[in-house]
Amino acid sequence: MSTETIVILGASFAGLGAAHYALRHVLPQLPKKDGVTYDVTLVNPSKDLFWRLAMPRVAASTKLLPLDKCFIPIEPAFAYAKGRFNFVQGTATSIDAEGRKVTVQTATEEKTISFISLVIATGVSTPSPLFTLTSDRAALEAELDTFHKALGKATSVVIGGAGPVGVETAGEIAEFLNGKPGFLASAPKNPKVKVTLICAESKMLPVLRESISKKAEKLLKNLGATVRYDTKVVSASTPSEGAKTAVQLSNGETLETDIYIDATGTRPNTSFVPGAWLDTRGKVSCNPKTLRVEAAGVPRIYVAGDAGSYTRGGAMDLQIALPVAMTNLKTDLIAHVSGKPPGPDRHYAADPKESQVVPIGTSKGVGAFGGNQLPSLMVWGIKGRDYMLGMLAQPTLNGDAYKKEGKWKPQPVVNNGVGLSSS
Ligand SMILES: Cc1cc2nc3c(=O)[nH]c(=O)nc-3n(C[C@H](O)[C@H](O)[C@H](O)COP(=O)(O)OP(=O)(O)OC[C@H]3O[C@@H](n4cnc5c(N)ncnc54)[C@H](O)[C@@H]3O)c2cc1C
Structure with missing residues (x-):
């Protein structure tokens, strides 16, 4: 056999x-x-699925979303396939x-x-260790612990990259440290921290249309975060403990910041x-x-x-x-x-329709699905509540999206590999 x-x-x-x-x-x-x-x-x-989607919130504080929740054991989801499935850590x-x-x-x-x-x-x-399980859970916990201690003392945070991860992280950190603005206020009264988001292009969130991106900028501003457009991060120094990071920008300027987060892809x-x-x-x-x-x-x-x-x-x-x-x-x-x-x-064939959901802080956000703009409340309902941990983590582990093979249109064989050398 x-x-x-x-x-x-x-x-x-x-x-x-x-x-x-x-x-x-x-x-x-x-x-x-x-x-x-x-x-x-x-x-x-890792023996667990790592729910990296939630890391922008965990990066702001584990009080908002405990890191523990982002690790979900893999093997129990395959209990149905005993004898046909092996997991190798x-x-x-x-x-x-x-x-x-x-x-x-x-x-x-x-x-x-x-x-x-x-x-x-x-x-x-x-590039930032905050969003990736580079080695194991203990190493990420230690990384976050050091980061949170530094964040607690920070008065300036610079984030390089204005895709969804950069925007979400800017929103979470700005709201956690500066608080939500009062009713009808356009910005926090006494912001504790200045959050600056560096955007390489003339628009944030490349997948979404200009007007949605502008809405995101406004929501960030409400939380005390500003966006610098058409600017790239050229380099960031590695500071000794307690010292500031020098972030060199493509326009020749250098920003001295307590914290730099690389979200450039x-x-x-x-x-x-x-x-x-x-x-x-x-x-x-x-x-x-x-x-x-x-x-x-x-x-x-x-x-x-x-x-x-x-x-x-x-x-x-x-x-x-x-x-x-x-x-x-x-x-x-x-x-x-x-x-x-x-x-x-x-x-x-990729779906060309505009689809992306971006929470900005714990109660607001921007996004579109299937080409239709989503209201802020719906962004919160879909993702902002808990970064889809409750709605999607277990179904992802269980492969719920693939219970059926789904309908598809047969295409002529392009290269099935049979003509290549096989063993
Ligand atoms: C902070 C963040 C938030 C995001 N939010 C969203 C979102 O809201 N919506 C969305 O659609 N997308 C989001 N994304 C993108 C999304 O996470 C990725 O598209 C998705 O994770 C890709 O899945 P994957 O399985 O291809 O790879 P990954 O999720 O990167 O997983 C790869 C797996 O392979 C393992 N691995 C790596 N090297 C090896 C090796 N040598 N041997 C064996 N295993 C290895 C890794 O440990 C990991 O478990 C986000 C990404 C980040 C970083």
Whole structure:
């Protein structure tokens, strides 16, 4: 008896969804083969799902949202798949495409795991340690503790980057330290802290239209936060304890600040991926329609989520992308096991409609969904209440969005990998 394994690297929005999809819709449809069983192995450095969406509020204070709530155990969500599912707590360190195996470093050993199919779902890290689980929970707790002590004494905070993470963080910190303005007041009376948001473009929140972005600026102003447009952060000094940070701007100015938070974007977690598979941004290069990693030169390797070249990222986009990657994985695997020609491809196409929800402080916010602007109260209802912890964390863990395979339009086979060398 031998076991063939679908290996999934990373257990956040993409990896969890991929694992549930494989267990529900791929394994049951594989042709029976004498002496062979199939299972799924999910690899992740942490045994918990880390709810990074809530970190802008946790960064302001754990009194607003305790960090504990942002860690939810992964394995219980797979209790239904006993005998077909393995969880490995570890970090992928290399991929051997020809040998069809990955190397994983766990706390105690270096493991080699063979795969029949591989899904890379290792996402991205942020330059600021406040929004990423870089090593473990204890390290993040220690990081936050130091940060909160410094924030308690701060009179100035500069945030680089005016995408949703920068805007949310500016709003949370400004409201927590300066308080909400009184009824009809346009700004706090005696703000404790000056919060400055540095925006590289002439508009914040690139996904949202100008008028919504302006609304966000007004809400930030109400909390004592200001925006500097058309300015980039060139560098930030690393100060000794208690000293100020010097933030060098593209206009030649230097801001001296008690706290600097880098929210200037994300970096793909792909250091373990062969260089030839990566694009110029370090993302895993894939066929933008099928999400197959054709650069691997061997079949049945896919990418899903923020680590992939096909997407600008975001948890919402995954609900479109993940079923595509997993349907094509299933098609390729059935063809491989049966020796028959593959079925049609499923294609990815991003939803171009304006959709983004951005809380600003604990009771207001801006956003749009499906091209329609959302009122501030609805932004609070959807996300501002608890950053969707109550509404979305457990369903994400349980892969609720992928209970069904969903309808799709069959497309001609572009490159199913069958023509490539296979093992
Ligand atoms: C502060 C913040 C707030 C956000 N808010 C929103 C929001 O409100 N709405 C929205 O749509 N999007 C939001 N995003 C974006 C969203 O978080 C990402 O789009 C989403 O997390 C991508 O999911 P993913 O599974 O691709 O990657 P990630 O969430 O980055 O997860 C990757 C997983 O892989 C693991 N991993 C990394 N390296 C390895 C390795 N070598 N081996 C094994 N595992 C590895 C990581 O530890 C992690 O568990 C936010 C992002 C940030 C930073």
